[in-house]
Amino acid sequence: MKQLVIISGKGGTGKTSLVASFAALARSKVLADCDVDAADLHLILSPSVRTEEVFHGNRKLVVNQEKCVQCGKCLPLCRFDAIRQTSGEDGEIERIDIDPISCEACGVCAYFCPAEAMEYTPNESGRWFISDTRHGPMVHARLGVAEENSGKLVTIVRAQARRDAEEKRLDLVVVDGPPGIGCPVIASITGTDLVLIVTEPTMSARQDLERAAALATHFGIQTVVCVNKCDLNPEITAEIREWCSQNGSAIVGQIPYDRLFTKAQMREQSIVEYGRSPTARAVEETWTKLADILRQEDGGGLGNQPGEYLTGFA
Numbered sequence: 001m002k003q004l005v006i007i008s009g010k011g012g013t014g015k016t017s018l019v020a021s022f023a024a025l026a027r028s029k030v031l032a033d034c035d036v037d038a039a040d041l042h043l044i045l046s047p048s049v050r051t052e053e054v055f056h057g058n059r060k061l062v063v064n065q066e067k068c069v070q071c072g073k074c075l076p077l078c079r080f081d082a083i084r085q086t087s088g089e090d091g092e093i094e095r096i097d098i099d100p101i102s103c104e105a106c107g108v109c110a111y112f113c114p115a116e117a118m119e120y121t122p123n124e125s126g127r128w129f130i131s132d133t134r135h136g137p138m139v140h141a142r143l144g145v146a147e148e149n150s151g152k153l154v155t156i157v158r159a160q161a162r163r164d165a166e167e168k169r170l171d172l173v174v175v176d177g178p179p180g181i182g183c184p185v186i187a188s189i190t191g192t193d194l195v196l197i198v199t200e201p202t203m204s205a206r207q208d209l210e211r212a213a214a215l216a217t218h219f220g221i222q223t224v225v226c227v228n229k230c231d232l233n234p235e236i237t238a239e240i241r242e243w244c245s246q247n248g249s250a251i252v253g254q255i256p257y258d259r260l261f262t263k264a265q266m267r268e269q270s271i272v273e274y275g276r277s278p279t280a281r282a283v284e285e286t287w288t289k290l291a292d293i294l295r296q297e298d299g300g301g302l303g304n305q306p307g308e309y310l311t312g313f314a
Helices: 015-025 108-112 150-168 183-189 203-218 234-247 260-266 278-298
Strands: 002-008 029-033 048-063 083-087 093-098 118-133 136-143 172-179 194-199 223-228 250-255
Touching: 002 015, 002 183, 002 203, 002 278, 015 029, 015 172, 015 223, 015 278, 029 150, 048 093, 048 136, 048 150, 108 118, 118 150, 136 150, 150 172, 150 183, 172 183, 183 203, 194 203, 194 278, 203 223, 203 234, 223 234, 223 278, 234 250, 250 278, 260 278
Parallel strands: 002 172, 002 194, 029 136, 029 172, 194 223, 223 250
Antiparallel strands: 048 118, 083 093, 118 136
């Protein structure tokens, strides 16, 4: 079984649009949306949830009111101003609470509390799902607003996708990774077989491409590049090609700008499902090259012949 991760140095390059197309073109695969902070692959694939699980990313501190003696020793200790007091008319403390938004669960108040009234409690940080789509099984997640430990949630999604592929004897896990080079990206790409970096011909995207490629190289992962919207700035596209040539990252796709992507998404479709077009052909050729790279060590089974299973390309 192989794992392909699609990432981008910045958001908005069209990464998820391509992943949705690869979902339509690939066979014998499990999909994983690891962009848990802003997951949107489900908007195109319309998954039917089969299993839903709670994700506890971290712990929160709460005050056990039965133990609390309202001594107030915790108030000056909190560096995050998360401890709140309620005082009576005489100025005496009547109740102490912890603001869950401000609290960082550092534990200083719990350590110094003489009544041991500060207690840790599991915090629901999000949820993850195992679903069925028209293109096969999909594992995805939703991180709560302002919640942390997205890298931990990414690890859970990847592990479940791999487990699902093993149980169903599928050949490939296609991962829609997050943008950037932070913890969620690292959790997405470590231990994978191939990383596809989707970029676009802008100065910021080119710089972010270099950073993302350096990250993948650090972990010893083979990296290839797809330039989306390649015709918007031919000069920078040429610079990206030159950089890739000098740094050993093959360009497997150059996708022109096309409003059909938006029209397809409005119908909850990928561009290769939407109909026959030169852009859809370019996306299909990109997948064929990716499948060939993965197949070199796999012995086949990772991709279909162009258009074999797509009505629009029959």
